[in-house]
Amino acid sequence: MALAPRTPTGPRSPAVRPARFRPPGPRVPRLLAGIAGLPPGLEGHELRYGPLPVRGLARGRPGRLIDLAEASGLTGRGGAGYPTGRKMRSVAAGPGNKVVVANGAEGEPASRKDRLLLTRLPHLVLDGIALAAEAVGASEAYLCVHGTQDSLLNTLDGAVLERRAADLDPVRIEVVGLPHRYVSSEQSSIVQFLNGGPAVPTFSPPRPHERGVHGNPTLVHNVETLAHLALIARFGDRWFRRAGLPSAPGTTLVTVSGAVRNPGVYEIELGTSAGQVVMLADGPSEPLQGLLIGGYFGAWLPVSAAWPVPMTHAGLKAAGGALGAGIVIALPASCCPIAETARVVRYLAEETAGQCGPCVFGLPALADALAQLAFSGSLGRGRDRTHGLAEIGALIRLVEGRGACRHPDGATQLVRSVLSAFPADAQRHERQGPCPGVGRPPLLPLPGDEERDWDFR
């Protein structure tokens, strides 16, 4: 499925001279405010957002940005939602040289927000890298994206060169292409890759903030987190808190797709309801039965339950879901959620790093069991415990929590959620065989073979 990065500000006619970004301005868009009608390159970026405040912030107290980040309440936008300031502080307190890694690899097939940011607002992300490096005292910085994205790599190399010519950054930023595999964007995978190894997760502890790239304390932030940091450094923590909820401040990028009229990347205040997000994308294009929120590490929710849920980590967790990296996929009533999930679990099984037995053997078995339920049911085997829902439940319990990383847990959470969000579908498949929805073309996007690397080097 093609998912063009579009924004609500997209089609507006370009201004000759962009208005200077005004800090107290509208609460959204913030990150995406700079996207329309801007001269390309560093010049347009500085016109819109003002110069990089690295020297003013650093004077005397390099840690001031960490204070600002903590006070702002910014949390990681890559999926885990860890407090940004706290992570920076623990890296800054570590021994020796520090390293900053910007994670723009965006392993989630249904997410486009990081690619949009890096393509259209690379300097905002690079500002964040420079500021974070200054704040934690890093001597090295890396910006990691998928190595299959040639045009993106070129854009970023160009932006880095432009900044180097202007002598803007306190540290040399290197753009790195990672193998395009689902688990390669996991933070320990990136660290191992930068250390010369394969881009697969490692056994922890030590975690990257303790011992990461070249053995040094390493700060790994998602690129959207860094872009927010670049705005907080300019406009302050109180400005940042003006959007969102007191318990979950700021804005976040969401990627909306599936059965909506205008799929794309949108910027929302945290706490916006899932239903409002669907309406931002001009609403459903056909009747919906559910939403998949959080991507393939997230969870299905029935549409009625999902609609009022606030888009925050806490709000979605309370509803049995996960915010993840802000992915919302609208599932039309004519689709079969079991079949959709079966295809994704097959993909996740193929995307195992091949390291941990329960993941290597368990995910393909789970994919088989789910595919059987989806496409052939378990007719005549109702009481056979080696098939159907009983087997799926057993496999979930066998796989969960038994990998070095959370890859197998993401898959089991997705399967658990499809069974609890659509129990009647699951029962129907088991008792009566496939529903008519399995014949519909797949809704959930999966990368084509040409986009995937087949090793981790």
Added chain:
Amino acid sequence: MSLTLRVNPIACVGHGMCAELLPEVIELDRWGYPILTARAVPRPLVDHARRAVRACPTLALLLEQNTGKHR
């Protein structure tokens, strides 16, 4: 402070020695990989646990002082 067992799932290739030597705490799943039925090792089994750790051909079984620092 207690001793807890942990499996490094990357290093483990399923030899199954640990389940032979410490069946009270370790059983094998259907593919032959260890499942810890309890993480804390009961005191009378500590020597057996150490033996299982030493016997692992890939050094994948770890016996750790549980300081509460790491999950």
